[in-house]
Amino acid sequence: MGHFLTYVFEPGLLASGPVRVAALVGGIVAITSGVVGVFTVTRGQSFAGHSLADVAATGGSGAFLVGLNQFWGFLAFGIGGAAFLEMIGVQRRRGRDVATGVLLGAALGVAALFLYLGSVTTSTTGASFTVLFGSMFVISTSTVPALIASGLIALAIVITLSRVLLLSSLSPDIAAIRGVPVRAVGAAYLIALAVSVSLSAMVIGAVLSTALLIGPAATALRVAKGPVRAMATAAVTGVIATWLGIILAYDSYYWPPHGRGWPVSFFVVGFVAVFYLLSYLRVPGRSRERACSPAS
Amino acid sequence: MPGRAPGSDADELLRLDGIGVRLSGREILRDVGFTIRPGEFTGLIGPNGAGKTTLLRVILGLQQPTSGTVAIAGTPRGKAGRARGGSMVGYVPQKLLIEADMPLRVRDVVALGIDGHRLGIPFPSRARRELVAEALRAVGAERYADARVGELSGGEQQRVMIAHALISRPRLLLLDEPLANLDIRSAQGIVAVLARLAREQRIAVLISAHDMNPLVQVMERIVYVAAGRAAVGSTDEVLRSEVLSRLYGHHVDVLHVHGRVLIVAGSAGGPGGGDAVAERPDAILDSGVA
Amino acid sequence: MFTGLMMNTWIAATIVAVIAGVVGFFAVLRGSTFAAHAIPNGAFTGAAGASLLGINTIVGLVVFSVAGALGIGAAGRRARHDVATALALVMMLGLGALFVSVSTEYAQETYSLLFGEVFGVSAAEVLPIACLGAVSIAAIIVLFRPLLLSSAMPEVAEARGVRARRMEISFLLIMALATSMTVPVVGALLMFSLMIGPAAAARSFTSRPGLAMTLSVAFGLVTVWTGIVVSYETNWPLGFFVGVMGAAFYLFGRAWAAVRRTRAVRADLAAPVGAAA
Numbered sequence: 109m110g111h112f113l114t115y116v117f118e119p120g121l122l123a124s125g126p127v128r129v130a131a132l133v134g135g136i137v138a139i140t141s142g143v144v145g146v147f148t149v150t151r152g153q154s155f156a157g158h159s160l161a162d163v164a165a166t167g168g169s170g171a172f173l174v175g176l177n178q179f180w181g182f183l184a185f186g187i188g189g190a191a192f193l194e195m196i197g198v199q200r201r202r203g204r205d206v207a208t209g210v211l212l213g214a215a216l217g218v219a220a221l222f223l224y225l226g227s228v229t230t231s232t233t234g235a236s237f238t239v240l241f242g243s244m245f246v247i248s249t250s251t252v253p254a255l256i257a258s259g260l261i262a263l264a265i266v267i268t269l270s271r272v273l274l275l276s277s278l279s280p281d282i283a284a285i286r287g288v289p290v291r292a293v294g295a296a297y298l299i300a301l302a303v304s305v306s307l308s309a310m311v312i313g314a315v316l317s318t319a320l321l322i323g324p325a326a327t328a329l330r331v332a333k334g335p336v337r338a339m340a341t342a343a344v345t346g347v348i349a350t351w352l353g354i355i356l357a358y359d360s361y362y363w364p365p366h367g368r369g370w371p372v373s374f375f376v377v378g379f380v381a382v383f384y385l386l387s388y389l390r391v392p393g394r395s396r397e398r399a400c401s402p403a404s
Numbered sequence: 405m406p407g408r409a410p411g412s413d414a415d416e417l418l419r420l421d422g423i424g425v426r427l428s429g430r431e432i433l434r435d436v437g438f439t440i441r442p443g444e445f446t447g448l449i450g451p452n453g454a455g456k457t458t459l460l461r462v463i464l465g466l467q468q469p470t471s472g473t474v475a476i477a478g479t480p481r482g483k484a485g486r487a488r489g490g491s492m493v494g495y496v497p498q499k500l501l502i503e504a505d506m507p508l509r510v511r512d513v514v515a516l517g518i519d520g521h522r523l524g525i526p527f528p529s530r531a532r533r534e535l536v537a538e539a540l541r542a543v544g545a546e547r548y549a550d551a552r553v554g555e556l557s558g559g560e561q562q563r564v565m566i567a568h569a570l571i572s573r574p575r576l577l578l579l580d581e582p583l584a585n586l587d588i589r590s591a592q593g594i595v596a597v598l599a600r601l602a603r604e605q606r607i608a609v610l611i612s613a614h615d616m617n618p619l620v621q622v623m624e625r626i627v628y629v630a631a632g633r634a635a636v637g638s639t640d641e642v643l644r645s646e647v648l649s650r651l652y653g654h655h656v657d658v659l660h661v662h663g664r665v666l667i668v669a670g671s672a673g674g675p676g677g678g679d680a681v682a683e684r685p686d687a688i689l690d691s692g693v694a
Numbered sequence: 695m696f697t698g699l700m701m702n703t704w705i706a707a708t709i710v711a712v713i714a715g716v717v718g719f720f721a722v723l724r725g726s727t728f729a730a731h732a733i734p735n736g737a738f739t740g741a742a743g744a745s746l747l748g749i750n751t752i753v754g755l756v757v758f759s760v761a762g763a764l765g766i767g768a769a770g771r772r773a774r775h776d777v778a779t780a781l782a783l784v785m786m787l788g789l790g791a792l793f794v795s796v797s798t799e800y801a802q803e804t805y806s807l808l809f810g811e812v813f814g815v816s817a818a819e820v821l822p823i824a825c826l827g828a829v830s831i832a833a834i835i836v837l838f839r840p841l842l843l844s845s846a847m848p849e850v851a852e853a854r855g856v857r858a859r860r861m862e863i864s865f866l867l868i869m870a871l872a873t874s875m876t877v878p879v880v881g882a883l884l885m886f887s888l889m890i891g892p893a894a895a896a897r898s899f900t901s902r903p904g905l906a907m908t909l910s911v912a913f914g915l916v917t918v919w920t921g922i923v924v925s926y927e928t929n930w931p932l933g934f935f936v937g938v939m940g941a942a943f944y945l946f947g948r949a950w951a952a953v954r955r956t957r958a959v960r961a962d963l964a965a966p967v968g969a970a971a
Contacts, residue, residue, distance in 0.1 A: 146507060149505070150503070150505065150506055150507065152503075267524075267525060268523045268524055269523065270525060271516065271519070271520050271521075271522060271523070271524070271525070271526070272520065272521060272522070272523065274507075274508060274512075274516060274520065275516050275520035275521060277501065277506065278500065278501070278502070278506075278508070278513065278516065278520075279497050279500055279501070281461075281464070281466060281495065281497050282495055282497060282568075283520070283521065284466060285464050285465065285466070285493070285495055286520070286521035287521055288521045326505075328507075329505040329507055330505065332507065333507065333509050333550070333552055334507060334508070334509050334512050335507045335508060335512060336525070337507075338507035
């Protein structure tokens with residue numbers, strides 16, 4: 109057993125500075141993404157969650173180009189994208205997805221421009237890779253407080269809104285009658301989503317951002333019944349996937365091809381996928397039999 | 405038209421006067437008016453597309469009428485329209501967007517009826533649990549209190565939503581076509597629950613349906629909506645060939661068969677009819693054939 | 695701008711725009727915008743994997759696009775469609791990350807696979823693009839009516855024997871086919887923009903299917919032709935113009951629809967009350 113442990117936890121893992129920062133910030137991102145993701149999946153806004161991450165990443169490239177701190181670029185574009193979606197104001201899902209697609213297309217076009225200008229003015233290549241897949245091990249310690257703060261803000265907004273969000277999802281009419289400003293609540297939630305994915309896109313890349321937003325939440329929704337349990341399960345699943353991914357990524361420096369290491373995003377996505385697939389191994393017969401005609 | 409029964413104004417939970425609604429150039433409703441008193445069981449009956457849902461939405465403040473007034477417990481609803489039935493009016497909507505993976509158990513849904521419109525996370529307390537249990541008992545849903553609401557049958561979901569509406573102690577309960585997709589037994593169960601609530605807790609019920617037969621035994625009053633207008637009164641007063649013919653604008657026959665009510669459109673020029681111009685060929689408009 | 699080399703670019707871009715307009719019309723109609731974004735990303739992973747394994751890029755492209763499409767189709771049965779698409783997308787990109795990082799030289803190729811290198815198209819590449827494009831369009835023409843019915847009114851289609859599952863899988867495969875050939879030209883991310891922007895704009899102006907599809911192709915052609923000209927002059931990437939113009943067309947369409955709606959509401963309020971129905 110001891111031998112196995114040293115094989116998994118390669119020497120220097122827990123003492124390594126970048127690993128600790130990655131674990132801390134990655135953990136916060138995972139918790140926030142998991143909780144926000146529960147509502148994202150329930151409201152059928154997975155595409156929006158993914159697109160806003162790409163939009164935010166575009167903002168990051170732009171900020172980098174202009175010499176600003178990337179963090180503000182991510183955040184500004186993310187929130188701007190959410191505002192655009194809100195103002196387009198389409199209610200039905202298909203129309204919403206189309207608007208999201210148009211926003212994403214425009215943002216990717218702008219990203220192409222930024223990356224091109226970046227490669228021309230500076231000589232950074234490989235920028236597209238970093239934009240997509242992030243740089244969890246290269247987070248500078250000075251940005252950590254800002255990252256944690258924005259994560260907690262997004263988390264606080266969503267938890268505060270959790271009841272009205274659920275009621276609005278159950279029946280917008282009932283919510284409206286009870287005095288809930290359904291439209292405003294949706295907008296506030298979208299802003300929280302934007303902050304959450306902007307943060308995660310910056311820290312772990314646009315791809316991983318979506319994985320941690322959707323995967324643990326989808327897993328939790330298959331497994332947990334009540335709202336609080338679902339949010340907690342999503343958060344825990346996300347953190348475990350992230351930490352296991354970090355451990356293996358660190359270990360992979362010792363695997364072929366030597367010294368390069370495998371990308372952490374590959375491992376985290378892998379674990380997210382594995383946990384999701386495991387959720388399909390539920391005990392059969394758990395769902396109640398339909399006694400009469402099913403709901404339409 | 406059969407008129408309103410005389411009574412003091414203070415007694416009225418709901419009063420509609422001269423309600424008209426026009427949407428996309430079409431006139432949906434014209435000059436609709438009626439009152440509801442505590443404990444009354446009223447059926448809002450009419451063929452599909454007649455405007456029943458529109459009428460309910462006007463009452464709830466979700467739809468602005470083009471003309472007319474709505475008053476709840478004597479207080480007229482203002483132009484601003486923002487629904488302020490407060491906790492006086494409970495609503496059970498027709499369509500719920502419940503996906504299978506919605507993270508809500510039955511008891512969560514019912515608890516949302518208490519304070520689902522407030523921010524923050526509720527502090528679990530015995531008082532809340534008692535309220536939820538009581539509401540579940542009232543509709544007979546204790547059996548599946550811990551099941552995911554998305555996994556229930558249509559009839560079970562209806563009961564849950566009634567419990568959700570009940571828990572804020574409304575004086576008037578509005579239900580939009582709750583029986584529409586249910587089999588006979590489930591429908592009868594729902595009607596029995598509602599009848600008991602009206603009787604024991606003096607909660608007025610206004611329930612819309614396109615098939616009135618599950619309700620005929622229980623309904624005291626009926627608001628029959630067709631061709632944009634409404635006939636209001638007791639079931640005996642309204643369910644008559646002359647009354648409904650005048651409403652539809654062409655001759656219809658009201659047949660009582662084995663305790664069921666059939667409304668059949670006749671051919672042009674039938675006795676007692678108004679205009680001879682029939683808009684539909686011989687057809688059964690409403691029937692008890694469930 | 696119209697020299698021999700550029701002719702290939704013009705031809706390739708025109709073919710791609712036509713394919714995108716036709717396929718995109720259905721993608722927008724069916725609300726498969728997310729899938730339209732995810733499947734091309736599968737192509738990206740395929741190309742990276744092919745390069746790693748040393749096999750023909752096209753094989754990798756096709757294999758992963760098709761695998762992605764089938765994965766989304768299969769998973770969409772058990773889970774929500776958008777969740778299935780999101781998970782398929784991130785899994786493919788996760789693999790792509792692995793392939794790219796394990797192979798040794800890839801930075802510039804990553805950029806061009808994602809955003810395209812339309813000005814580098816050789817004559818040899820135009821033919822396969824044209825062929826596969828023809829196949830995709832032929833498939834759409836053959837399936838046009840059942841696909842349209844199933845997209846717009848799924849229950850009616852089922853009643854007539856058009857199985858929704860079959861149409862869904864067929865359409866996803868068509869998208870995979872259309873994108874696997876066009877990704878080397880316009881790039882994964884931009885093929886998506888070309889499919890969605892012009893088609894979304896077209897739908898804002900008309901709901902008649904034939905006209906909408908024609909408009910969709912027309913907008914797409916205007917977009918790439920204008921884009922090529924400006925891109926040639928400024929050296930800025932074509933993808934930028936495609937994305938931005940698509941959004942502009944779309945917003946114009948929505949503004950148009952909004953104006954029409956306000957006129958209708960005003961007519962409602964102005965009509966005299968109590969007019970005979």
